[in-house]
Amino acid sequence: MITHLFASLPVLLFFGLGYVLKRIGFFSRETIEDIKKFILNFSVPALLFRAFLSLSIQRSYLIMLLVMYVMAGSMVLLGKLVAKIANIRTPYFPLLMSGFEMSMFGYALFISLYGIENLGYIAFLGIGQTLFTFSFLISMLLVLREGKQAPMAAVKRFFTSPIILAIGAGVLAGQVAPPFDSTPTLAMVDSFLQMLGSVTVPLITMTIGYDILIEKKGLGLSFMTILTRKGLLLIFALLINHYIIDGLLHMDSMYRYSMMIIALTPPSFIHSILARRGDAENIGYINRTLSLDCIISVFATMIVAAVYV
Template identity: 30%
Template sequence: MVFLTAFSKVLPVFLLILLGVLLRRIRLMRPESVADIKKLVVNVTLPAALFLAFSQVTIELHYLLIVVTVFAACWLVLLLGGRLHGPLRIDSPFMPSLLTGFEAGMMGYAIYGAVYGADNIWRFGIIDLGQVLFVFFVLVPGLKRLSTGATSFRETLLGFLKTPVILAILAGLLASQIGLSGLLAASSIGDSLLETVRLVGSMTTPLVAIAIGYELQLRAGEISRPLRTIATRLLIWVPAGLAFSLLVVGRLLHLDTAFQAAVLTMAILPPPFVIPLFMPNADEADVNFVVNALTLAILVTLVAYPLIPALFPPLTN
């Protein structure tokens, strides 16, 4: 009964993903249109949702422990991945990158927000911040070295600071400090502006789900290496996420179940979808390996996610 209740929370996301699959099958949308939808999400709808969520947040010092721990864990797993080529019998240089980092922007916020509500996505944002720092300052520069050569720290830092999601979080925190939401809500025009931002942010989950469904397909070729990679990833992150959620987030920091659910949501997410973008010189076998690993990881996330609200039910007002 608990699982069915939890599954009902996730069912709308599943149905929207199936809609995306259907739109691809009947060719009602083109790949270019889906690419534009993803740009809209990353640059407009997700930043709008994050701005609103973080504008209601009071940042506390102990959140820093979460950010630092997630960053360190991601880096540690990347280093561990470099030693697993032999045991896993996978010689691709991209395998370690598939073991760490998480696709929060194009998947995590959408499924977490669908179950726990837009007002709570700032909790997921706190968990996400550590891995965002890891992806920008460690993972992406490492991938660039594999493909096009090293990149400067200045270039990396500017890219991070110009990211719409980061700008939205910073703007939301600033708005929280000056009480901007309260000031706007006090007037009818200001309240209308807030409602507009709210409506834009609410588009994130349906747009992301449709885009995922449209692109959800395995490439021809072997799936043994992708399966071993994703299985290893889950064996690392699920126990680590469960322990961190219960012992640190719950018992040590005394944070609520929505925070604990955010940790486990992160733990089962796929690797970052940006990995294929940094493979311009990779051979076809490596490209198929990465794409199939990402696809399998998406399927695992969708199947496993109903277990999280069963373990940590959404907060009720």
């Protein structure tokens, strides 16, 4: 437990730093948004490109893409069932059951616990839920906001995403390109990408700390949302680890740890970005839930990493 606490301590300190910088007005909101754009368009793609460059993926492992996709979709359906039983009226409750903020949260926590050299494991498992996010989740959020969604827009979003492009380029380069240390030029490129990716964790965790916003009003529903989501996802993760990752595919143990981190990761921040304009009640609910989930996820991840072997 102590080992994982110290491994996660820099993440907690950067959370705190971001929060303090907000309180003293060090960064403007515009600056934080620009930092997020840099993270999503440059530093995270650099991380993922290098992670997939050397990751060895067996063909049999590709079934995990379908498994993760189905899990993400099932969470929305289960969310609708829980909302009906508990008489929860907000349409965002079932959508907050799905979507995983890997780029701006999960990867940073994983790296702090298991090292950047193992990032490819969790990035591979994350592809399936990313497919679900681009193909269905974003479309459902846009339907709530605008009442309609063009089918081709989802396809365009997917194929123009820097995250998807970086993963595809990394896989392709790993198969056809010479090793990046084989020539001075390639070594220079690799060094540049490594430095570019190295700023990801501190920048991500600082911006999350800056965005933390928790109000007393509506905390009960936010807590219920988080506990329902984490409880269901932990059940999914344990079943997938036992029956598929260990039992069927006999995958490396790092995939099991990756599955647990994904299960504990907060919902995608895209929920907040695409919330219905002018809907103050639901926007407050979403932002409060995301902020609270970020805090809970850090400590839950530390505990699970310490006891789950």
